[in-house]
Amino acid sequence: EKNPGLFSLAADQTFKSYWEEKSQHRSALSQVYFSGEEPRMNIAYPLGDEHCLYTTVSLKALWNKITQTRIASTGYAFLVDEQGRVIAHRDTQLALQKSPATDLPIVTMALKAVTVGSSEYTHPRLHKKIVGAFAPVKGLNWGVIIQQDKEEAYVSVYQMRKQAFMLILISVVAAACLALFIARNLTRPIVKLTEAARHVAQKDFTTRVSVKTHDELQDLAETFNEMTAELQHYDKMQVDKIVEEKTKTEAVIFSIADGILMTDREGRLQLANSQAKQILGLPATGWENYSLWHFVKAPQLREAFEEIIKHPEQNIVKEVDLSDIQMALYYQLSTQEVVTPEKKEKIGLVTVVANITLEKELDRMKDDFLHSITHDLRNPMTSIRGFLKFLLDGVGGPVTDQQKKMLETMDRASHRLLGLINDILDIAKLEAGRMVLNLTDVDLRHTAQRIIEISEGTAMKKSITLSIDCPENLPAIQADNELLERVFTNLISNALKFTPENGRVTVRIREQGDHIETAVIDNGEGIPPEYVQKIFDKFQQVAGQRKGGTGLGLTICRHIIESHLGRIWAESKLGEGST
Known part of the structure; x- marks a missing residue:
């Protein structure tokens, strides 16, 4: 330099900073400043305790490297100092003014980071998606940042993704076409076999399949053709036999005097003989697969068939009264579920509709005759018992012991016969609805206990334990006490009669919601299943158990x-007793 001389650095901020901390022997760095448009930086480096090396460094080359860095059209680099101010930027004015850039999230991250990193963010002023990377400048606490529009940064990725998608799509389409071609060649023979099998299922045994694949499928087609040929031959042989069997079956069904009809489980008609057609009013033809309700109009028949269809698993027997003023007419409907013999598949219901008008009329005539005869016998039998009483009491004169024994036998027999007559007359009244009920408040426990006390003598003869099982707080019911006593007497007498010695008879009474359930339980020999429902009919007794x-x-x-x-029923198991 011409005319060299000394000049003072006493006012220089870098020198001041160094001199204040010289005891620590540390270098002092100035802030970046510009001389014109040239970025510079002052450095004071210690040389012993009293001297230092003061240097001014030009950063022009570094600045040019940063500002000339370009990535595509929108990407660039810039440098910030420790306070987040721009000190190198492609826009020189931002660097000259040291504009703050801390509003950019990536700048804040760069100043805090200890290693390189990257980030995606939205530019606060440009409102664009930006992708950037940063690297901290160690020792100076500066940060170098490179940023670029996200859309431009990922354009190659988007293009590669699009190209990959197109390649995959083309590959899938090509594979699908190839698979379709191969599948058609493979499935065409199978489709032919399937179609032929469908024809065979429809009993068309003339179908044949032609497959020329020279593999296992061709062997299968040839075997299939052999099978259909055999089926065709067998079908021709069986047609006559089937027709013959069908003719016989129809002859049997249609010659039966009772009406027979078959329905599926939804009530659609499948078969009906002429008697069933006449009873239900079916047309001669065109009724198949029609609902039963389409033809049955009588309310009594509809109700009976509704119960039958609703409970197909039960073998129901129903009597239907279709009588009117001019004519008595009764039918009995009995059902049986139809089950295929091999697969046990439930396919419908067979209902037999029998005209029982004659049986009903005969029963009525028999009952009328029996009631008339018993009524006429009652008065003479009462007179006979009265005179027997006189003879036993000696009113007609003294009798010998042998005569008295004969009279007592006659008295017992007449008493039994009068009881039978009274029972028949009582049943007639009950069936005709002429039995008047004398309703009062009845304590069932008290009534049952009274009959048990009366029956204890019979129970003691066979050493039978006779007991009652009833809660103390049983509510009273409205009933005819005398008739209920008769019910308890009959039930307890029956139980004692069929219970073996040292057995047990219990009268159990329970409150069940809005009604009271009473049971007479014994551990006797029991009732055969076929008689459980019949024992409440007139004159019905179990065969072999007459006592x-x-x-x-x-x-x-x-x-x-x-x-x-109310309702009364019996439950029993052979060898265990009855209820």
């Missing part, structure tokens, strides 16, 4: 209970 009685006691019990709007 006296007329067979009317349980019938009277049934009528009495039903007149009180």
Whole structure:
């Protein structure tokens, strides 16, 4: 330099900073400043305790490197100092003014980072998606940042993705076409076999399949053709036999005097003989697969068939009264579920509709005759018992012991016969609805206990334990006490009669919601299943178990209970007892 001389640095901020901290022997760095448009930086480096090396460094080359860095059209680099101010930027004015850039999230991250990093963010002023990377400048706490529009930065990725998608799409389409071509060649013979099998299922045994693949499929097609040929031959042989069997079956069904009809489980008609057509009013043809309700108009028949269709698993027997003023007409409907013999598949219901008008009329005539005869016998039998009483009491004169024994036998027999007559007359009244109920508040526990006390003598003869199982707080019911006593007497007498010695008979009474359930339980020999429902019919007794009685006691019990709007039934297991 011309005319060299000394000049003072006492006012220089870098020198001041160095001199204040010289005891620590640390270098001092100035802030970046510009001389014109040239970025410079002052450095004071210690040389011993009293001297230092003061240097001014030009950063022009570094600045040019940063500002000339370009990435595509929108990407560039810039440099910020430790306070986040721009000190190198492609826009020189921002660097000259040291504009703050801390509003950019990536700048804040760069100043805090200790290693390189990257980030995506939205530019606060440009409102664009930006992708950037940063690297901290160690020792100076500066940060170098490179940023670029996200859309431009990922344009190659988007293009590669699009190209990959197109390649995949083309590959999928090509593979699908190839698979379709191969599948068609493979499935065409199978489709032919399937179509032929469908024809065979429709009993068309003339179908043949032609497959020329020279592999296992061709062997299968040839075997299929052999099978259809055999089926065709067998079908021709069986047609005549099937027709013959069908003719026989139809002859049997249509010659039966009772009406027979078959329905599916939804009530659609499948078969009906002429008698069933006449009873239900079916047309001669065109009724197949029609609903039963389309033809049945009588309310009684509809109700019966509704119960039958609703409970197909039960073998229901229903009597239907279709009588009118001019003519009595009764039918009995009995059902049986139809099950295929091999697969046990439930396919419908067969209902037999039998005209039982004649049987009903005969029963009515028999009952009328029996009631008339018993009514006419009642008065003479009462007179006979009265005179027997006189003879036994000696009113007609003294009798010998042998004569007295004969009279007592006659008295017992007449008493039994009068009881039978009274039972028949009582049943007639109950069936005709002429039995008047004397309704009062009845304590069932008290009534049952009274009959048990009366029956204890019979129970003691066979050493039978006779007991009652009833809660203390049982509510009273409205009923005819005398008729209920008769029911308890009949039921307990029956139980004692069929219970072996040292057995047990229990009268159990329970409150069940809005009604009271009473049961007479014994551990006797039990009732065969086929008689459980019949024992409440008139004169019905279990075969081989006759131990006296007329067979009317349980019938009277049934009528009495039903007149009180109740229900009576029996439950039994052979060898375990009855309820």
